[in-house]
Amino acid sequence: MDPLVITVAPVGGELSREQQPSLPLAPEEVADEVARCREAGASMVHLHVRDEDGTPTQDRERFALVIDAIRRAAPDVVIQTSTGGSVGMTEDERSQPLDLKPEMATLTTGTLNFGEQVFENPAPLVERLFLRMRELGIQPEFEVFDTGMVEAAKRLVAEHDAEPRHHHFDLVLGVPGGMAGTPQAVLHMASILPPGATWSATGIGRSHLPVTLTALALGGHVRTGFEDTIHYARGRLAGSNAELVARVARIARETGREIATPDQARAITGITGRDG
Ligand code: KMH
Numbered sequence: 001m002d003p004l005v006i007t008v009a010p011v012g013g014e015l016s017r018e019q020q021p022s023l024p025l026a027p028e029e030v031a032d033e034v035a036r037c038r039e040a041g042a043s044m045v046h047l048h049v050r051d052e053d054g055t056p057t058q059d060r061e062r063f064a065l066v067i068d069a070i071r072r073a074a075p076d077v078v079i080q081t082s083t084g085g086s087v088g089m090t091e092d093e094r095s096q097p098l099d100l101k102p103e104m105a106t107l108t109t110g111t112l113n114f115g116e117q118v119f120e121n122p123a124p125l126v127e128r129l130f131l132r133m134r135e136l137g138i139q140p141e142f143e144v145f146d147t148g149m150v151e152a153a154k155r156l157v158a159e160h161d162a163e164p165r166h167h168h169f170d171l172v173l174g175v176p177g178g179m180a181g182t183p184q185a186v187l188h189m190a191s192i193l194p195p196g197a198t199w200s201a202t203g204i205g206r207s208h209l210p211v212t213l214t215a216l217a218l219g220g221h222v223r224t225g226f227e228d229t230i231h232y233a234r235g236r237l238a239g240s241n242a243e244l245v246a247r248v249a250r251i252a253r254e255t256g257r258e259i260a261t262p263d264q265a266r267a268i269t270g271i272t273g274r275d276g
């Protein structure tokens, strides 16, 4: 098995301090939290940012500020920017972080109900984001919430990639509106990915541990963090993102799996460009 890539998603696009009092919001808070997560075993950060009053934003300048702060606190960590943003944001808003040429960015390849809301990803929008990533040498992480999104990602690369490429996916399971966060769902999703693709999985809310443990057992990689679960255990809020990362690293080490460094994470997930 490859060393384990642990991605931390410390902020999210929807969460508030009322729900999770330890949520990092200001650039220095995010950077310090990422540094602690790096120390605990994370090699990659899935990044959302907030403006000065904590409101989710995809503003390019705000991303640049937070990325600079992270680079000072955790110089080697892989930074993966979100193109999902928060539900309801426009394509122009969502695509702004790509201008900063991050090493990796997320790409959700279909529309789904997202709780009471709709996370809109019509095919032409997905195609434009994908082509922009290819143009700028940004490795997409296909964020797939159901099997239709896997098929959409396969169609996209079949249509646009002249050369064979390495593909990396994140299976996001347990969103109300997406696939259930069960071991069976992880198994099925992993079984339909393109040959040679690498993948991580994340279980949202109460599905977090079953999905994490199944991904570890199958040799996949893992995403954790407040974006995905605010709890450490039933009825007990996580004290920090680093606490969630440390648990994943501990389970992996206990079961003989090494933890990937950021450079190993780059090699495993097919990152070829460096940010900036
Ligand atoms: N906030 C969600 C609506 C991504 O970052 O690319 C979408 C999301 C996916 O978090």
Ligand code: ZN
Binding pocket: 009, 012, 013, 046, 048, 082, 084, 085, 227
């Ligand atoms: Zn996200």
